[in-house]
Amino acid sequence: SKRMASVPQRTLTLLVCDGDAMHDWADMFKGVSLPGCAIRVVQASWIEIVCVYYSDSGSCMVTAAPVHDTYGTVRPSTTTFKPDLVIIRNQVRGPTPAGDRRSVLFGLMMANVPAMNSLASEYMNLERPIMNGALREIELRVGQDKFPFIQQNYYSSSSGMVISPELPCIVKVGHAHRGMGKMKISSQDAFHDVSTVLALHDDYCTAEPYIDVDYGIRVQKIGDHYRVMKKIFTGSGWKSQFGGADLQEVPLTPEYKFWVDECAKCFGGLDWLAVDAVCGKDGQDHIIEMNGAAIGLLANRWQEDTLHIRELVIERLKQLYCAPGL
Numbered sequence: 011s012k013r014m015a016s017v018p019q020r021t022l023t024l025l026v027c028d029g030d031a032m033h034d035w036a037d038m039f040k041g042v043s044l045p046g047c048a049i050r051v052v053q054a055s056w057i058e059i060v061c062v063y064y065s066d067s068g069s070c071m072v073t074a075a076p077v078h079d080t081y082g083t084v085r086p087s088t089t090t091f092k093p094d095l096v097i098i099r100n101q102v103r104g105p106t107p108a109g110d111r112r113s114v115l116f117g118l119m120m121a122n123v124p125a126m127n128s129l130a131s132e133y134m135n136l137e138r139p140i141m142n143g144a145l146r147e148i149e150l151r152v153g154q155d156k157f158p159f160i161q162q163n164y165y166s167s168s169s170g171m172v173i174s175p176e177l178p179c180i181v182k183v184g185h186a187h188r189g190m191g192k193m194k195i196s197s198q199d200a201f202h203d204v205s206t207v208l209a210l211h212d213d214y215c216t217a218e219p220y221i222d223v224d225y226g227i228r229v230q231k232i233g234d235h236y237r238v239m240k241k242i243f244t245g246s247g248w249k250s251q252f253g254g255a256d257l258q259e260v261p262l263t264p265e266y267k268f269w270v271d272e273c274a275k276c277f278g279g280l281d282w283l284a285v286d287a288v289c290g291k292d293g294q295d296h297i298i299e300m301n302g303a304a305i306g307l308l309a310n311r312w313q314e315d316t317l318h319i320r321e322l323v324i325e326r327l328k329q330l331y332c333a334p335g336l
Contacts, residue, residue: 019046022327023091025072028099029055033312035097036078038320044332050091053078056102057109058085061117070121093118094331096125097323098132098303105186112136124330126323127303131277135302137185138216139164144276145300157269158287160296162218171205171215174198178220184213187301194220221296223288226255229262229270230305232282232318236262236270239308257308265295273300281322 022044026035036051043049054074063070072093075085083089102115112133119129134140142162149159165171174195181204183191195201195217208215226241242256270285284305287297307315 021048021050022094022331023050023052024095024097024323025059025074025091025093026051026053026097026099027056027059027102028053028097029057029077030100031077033099033316034078035316036080038316039080042320042324044324044327047327047331049327050080051078052076052080052083052089052091052093054085056100056111056114059111059114061114061121063117063121068121070118070123093123095323095327096123096129097319098125098127098129101136101187101304102132103136103185105190124326126281126319126326127283128278128280131280131302134277135300138182138299139214141300142216145273145297148272148276152272156265157272158295158297160218160221160298162216164214164216166214167212168205168209171201171208174201175217176219177201179217180220181215181217183208183215221288221290222292224291224293225289227266227287227289227295228284229266229287230282230284230307230315231270231274232315233322235315235318236267237308237311237315238262238266259308269297276300281326282319 024035024039028035033053035053039049039051052072052074054076058075060073061070062072069092071090073088073090075088076083077085079089081089096118103110103112115129115133118125119133123129125132134144142164145157145159149157161175163173163175177198178194178196179201181193181195181201183193193204195204201217204215223243226243228239228241230237230239238260240258240260242258244256266285269287270283273285274280274283280302282303282305284301285297286299286301287295289295
């Protein structure tokens with residue numbers, strides 16, 4: 011009699027959007043399988059992914075040049091596959107048009123490909139005013155004392171920049187993150203000068219009071235795992251992204267847990283996220299922003315935190331593809 015080979019019934023392909031070759035997601039899932047299913051990981055940068063969707067067949071096909079692949083394909087070689095789940099770890103949109111790959115996100119959304127965090131939440135996180143609106147809703151619902159979101163003005167174009175916040179203030183232009191497009195403004199003349207620059211491209215901007223910061227706080231949540239980092243600014247500039255900072259892990263307080271738990275409910279629910287805040291030298295906390303699926307992880311905690319993400323991914327795969335009757 012012929013010996014039956016023990017072969018999984020199907021292969022589930024994870025598309026991990028992470029262009030950092032130092033992060034080996036294929037290795038993280040090595041040896042992981044589900045009942046009747048093997049797992050393949052294709053890890054690639056958004057800028058090296060092409061998405062095509064055919065509504066008549068309902069198939070979404072992705073071509074990518076991987077930085078890591080369970081099957082061994084590495085850029086500049088490409089591989090074409092049908093993604094069963096998308097894991098988002100990098101922003102789909104950089105600060106300049108050259109780094110904008112929203113077209114790939116749109117294709118995945120049209121095809122209704124499951125993702126972590128959801129593709130809809132990733133889309134909503136792309137623009138600062140939308141994210142700020144979600145945070146403002148929390149503040150209005152629970153109160154400023156429980157959720158101290160910083161006060162802000164929004165200007166849809168330069169022509170509306172007539173009344174500034176209390177000076178000095180911080181003006182943040184457009185969608186960019188990591189300190190890009192942010193300026194400290196100390197006078198009405200400087201505020202007007204900024205508006206003349208914005209007029210060249212008709213960008214929107216937000217403006218918020220400048221906080222004399224004692225330290226920063228990041229509250230990270232991955233599933234039911236929490237981590238709090240205290241950011242001590244070490245540089246001479248006011249931007250921690252460029253001035254430098256020393257990160258220290260500190261205990262999770264009930265207040266910090268409340269902040270991040272409330273934010274985790276936004277946009278239909280976030281699997282992992284981080285809330286950034288600053289504590290002024292007057293002892294007052296100010297929530298600055300929320301970060302979705304593309305949160306940065308501490309280098310010395312990357313392995314541990316990625317294992318938490320892996321467990322969430324495995325559970326989601328079980329729900330999607332291993333439930334009874336599937």
